[in-house]
Amino acid sequence: MASEKKIHELIEKKESPDKQDRQVVWDRLQEKVHQQDTVDVNFDNVIIQDTGNTVSLARRRKALWCILASTVILFVVLALCLTLLKNNKPDNRYCTESDYTSSESTLTIKGYASANDIELLFFNWYDDTEFCKDRIYKLIDSEEVICIRESMMDMNTGYIVTLAFTDDRTEMDLFDTYKTTCVNSETVSGTEVQWGIGEYSSHAKFAHKGYSYFLEVEDAIEEEFLMNYLEILLS
DSSP states (O other), X not given: OHHHHHHHHHHHHHHHHHHHHHHHHHHHHHHHHHHHHHHHHHHHHHHHHHHHHHHHHHHHHHHHHHHHXXXXXHHHHHHHHHHHHHHHSOOOEEEOTTTEEEEEESOOHHHHHHHHTOOOOOOOOTTTOSOEEEEEXXXXXXXXXXXXXXXXXXXXTOOEXXXXXXXXXXXXXXXXXXXXXXXEEEEETTEEEEXXXXXXXXXXXXXXXXEEEEEEEETOOXXXXXXXXXXXXXX
16 A cells, blocks of 8 residues: 555656646746737737828828829810910911902992801991992902902992901001001090091091901091091991
């Protein structure tokens, strides 16, 4: 019995370190696992939080770049449009007798305006006058109408009143004399008019809604008559 007790004691002594070691290892393992779980959770939280901030910042930067890019594109498009409009704008032209032909026509200024759906000034005396004569001017190379010159008799005064027009980018040698004759300036119904009185006739020129007009009144050398005709046209 004594020997058997010793054997058990020896066995317990032998097994006791192993149990203790296992317990220590187990405790360390649990502590390690606990620490690992804690690190993972904290790490995950940090990543999630950091990722959220990163995404938010990236979105803000992306939005900012989109706004900047859109602004730049808008300015570029506007600049191109302005350039194209400037380049497509017709240049002024000076036409001489070698550039155009002229012929008598039954087409009046009123008829031309109606046919082309444009607004032109004219004396509406067609049904009353005893004299009406129209002359049309066209470019030789394109047959483009650049001027109609219309002479009519004012039945109230007996004067021959001639009105002609061109578009505002066309100059003609036909009206060069107006540059030296029309030395006076006056505003008539809100329109600036250059006018002058010659030896046998009076003249006036002005621009109105995209067209240049040239007025001549034969045998009238009084300013009053000229201004009266201008009032009729521009009122």
